[in-house]
Amino acid sequence: MDKIYIRDLQVSCIVGIYPEERTAKQEVLINVVLETDLARACRSDDIADTVNYKEVKKTILRMVEASEFYLIERMADAIAAICLDTPGVQRTTVTVDKPGALRFARSVAVEIARSHVSNP
Numbered sequence: 001m002d003k004i005y006i007r008d009l010q011v012s013c014i015v016g017i018y019p020e021e022r023t024a025k026q027e028v029l030i031n032v033v034l035e036t037d038l039a040r041a042c043r044s045d046d047i048a049d050t051v052n053y054k055e056v057k058k059t060i061l062r063m064v065e066a067s068e069f070y071l072i073e074r075m076a077d078a079i080a081a082i083c084l085d086t087p088g089v090q091r092t093t094v095t096v097d098k099p100g101a102l103r104f105a106r107s108v109a110v111e112i113a114r115s116h117v118s119n120p
Contacts, residue, residue, distance in 0.1 A: 001037070001091065002037060002038035002039075003033050003034065003035050004033070004038075004050075004051055005031070005032070006030075006034070006057055007031055008030075008031065009029070009030040009057060009061070010027055010028075010029055011028055011029075011060075011064045011065060012025040012027055013064050013068075013069075014026075014068040014069075015028060015067070015069050015071075015072060015075060015098065016098075017070050022068070026098070028097060028098055029097040029099065029107070030060065030079065030094070031094070031095040031097075032056070032060070032079065032094050032095075033092060033093040034086070035089065035090055035091035035092065035093075035115075036050075036051050036088045037088070037090075038050060050088070051087070051088045051089055052086075055086075056082065056083060056086050059082050060079055063078060063082060064079070072096040072098050073110050073112070075096050076095070076096045076110050076112045077094075077114070079094045079096070080094045080112055080114040081114075084115070091115035091116070092114055093112070093113045094111070094112055094113075094114075095111040097109040
């Protein structure tokens with residue numbers, strides 16, 4: 001499977017379980033891997049034959065900026081759903097980092113992998 005990477009997408013949003021986290025936006029860092037078949041795009045050199053990663057990024061940004069998740073786990077799952085709703089994406093891996101979530105740690109992150117479930 002071929003892969004498209006969206007790396008280090010920085011977004012401001014409300015996220016967290018503590019009262020102080022529910023009032024001010026904070027930065028999260030998002031990394032996404034979109035697994036797809038790029039063979040046709042490699043032959044045609046045409047945007048219509050690939051995943052439009054700019055549109056994926058814009059959709060993720062709109063959703064996360066407007067969100068108020070309590071958990072980065074839930075945020076990652078919602079991002080994965082956006083990715084899987086994108087034509088051509090068969091599998092995705094999403095990592096969400098929350099810098100400064102723990103004292104003495106640069107970041108806390110969750111990573112999830114999701115794919116389309118094929119019907120038997």
